[in-house]
Amino acid sequence: MLLNFFYYIYTVKKNIINQKIITMAYEHTNSKGRVYHCNSKDVTLKSTGRVQTIYYFSKDARDTACDLPAGKVVIENAKTGLPMLKNK
Numbered sequence: 705m706l707l708n709f710f711y712y713i714y715t716v717k718k719n720i721i722n723q724k725i726i727t728m729a730y731e732h733t734n735s736k737g738r739v740y741h742c743n744s745k746d747v748t749l750k751s752t753g754r755v756q757t758i759y760y761f762s763k764d765a766r767d768t769a770c771d772l773p774a775g776k777v778v779i780e781n782a783k784t785g786l787p788m789l790k791n792k
Contacts, residue, residue, distance in 0.1 A: 729769030732761065732778050734785040739763070742789075744770040761787045 730742040740761040745768055748755050759773060772778070776789045 729765070730772040732787045734780055734787060736785045738785065740787050741765050742770055742772060743768040744773075759789050 732740045732742070734740065740763060742759060743762055743766055744757050744759050746755050746757050759770070759776075773789070775792055777792055778787050779790045780787050
């Protein structure tokens with residue numbers, strides 16, 4: 705009985721470690737039909753030492769995926785089709 709309990713705990717712990725958290729992030733399909741995923745990253749500015757969040761788009765889904773930030777809209781470069789964020 706006690707052995708079964710420890711095996712259950714081991715199995716649950718193993719499953720939690722092996723699972724990846726999947727977040728639904730903002731996706732943008734450009735005029736050429738390519739899908740881009742919105743990502744964010746916190747960076748420290750060298751000049752002031754302030755931490756600022758930057759947003760960027762990638763062709764593949766990453767762990768840094770995020771939703772579209774409030775007050776921003778997606779625009780597309782007419783020449784290259786790359787998406788960019790712009791204030792409303």
